[in-house]
Amino acid sequence: MMKPEICPYCGERRLEELQPTEIMVDDMLWTIYHYECQFCTEVFDKIITEGELQYDIMADGEDYDINEDDGEKKFRN
Numbered sequence: 001m002m003k004p005e006i007c008p009y010c011g012e013r014r015l016e017e018l019q020p021t022e023i024m025v026d027d028m029l030w031t032i033y034h035y036e037c038q039f040c041t042e043v044f045d046k047i048i049t050e051g052e053l054q055y056d057i058m059a060d061g062e063d064y065d066i067n068e069d070d071g072e073k074k075f076r077n
C-alpha cells in the first residue's frame with residue numbers, strides 16, 4: 001500500500017499529494033511523501049525507506065490555537 005487512502009485525523013478521503021522529499025539517512029534513501037487533507041487541512045507525512053515501509057505521522061504545525069480575538073476588536077465611539 002503506497003498511498004494512504006484516508007486522512008488519519010478525520011478519516012476523509014480527500015488527500016492532496018504534495019511534492020515528495022528525498023533524503024539520504026544512513027546510506028538509505030528516504031522518500032517522504034506529504035499529504036494534505038482537503039477536508040480538515042491537516043498535513044501529514046508518509047516516509048518510505050529503502051526496503052522497508054514505515055508509516056509516520058508528523059503534524060505540521062497548526063496544532064495550537066492563536067487567540068488574537070481580543071486584540072482584533074476595535075470599538076470606536
Ligand SMILES: [Zn+2]
Pocket residue numbers: 007008009010011012037038039040041042
Ligand atoms: Zn482530514
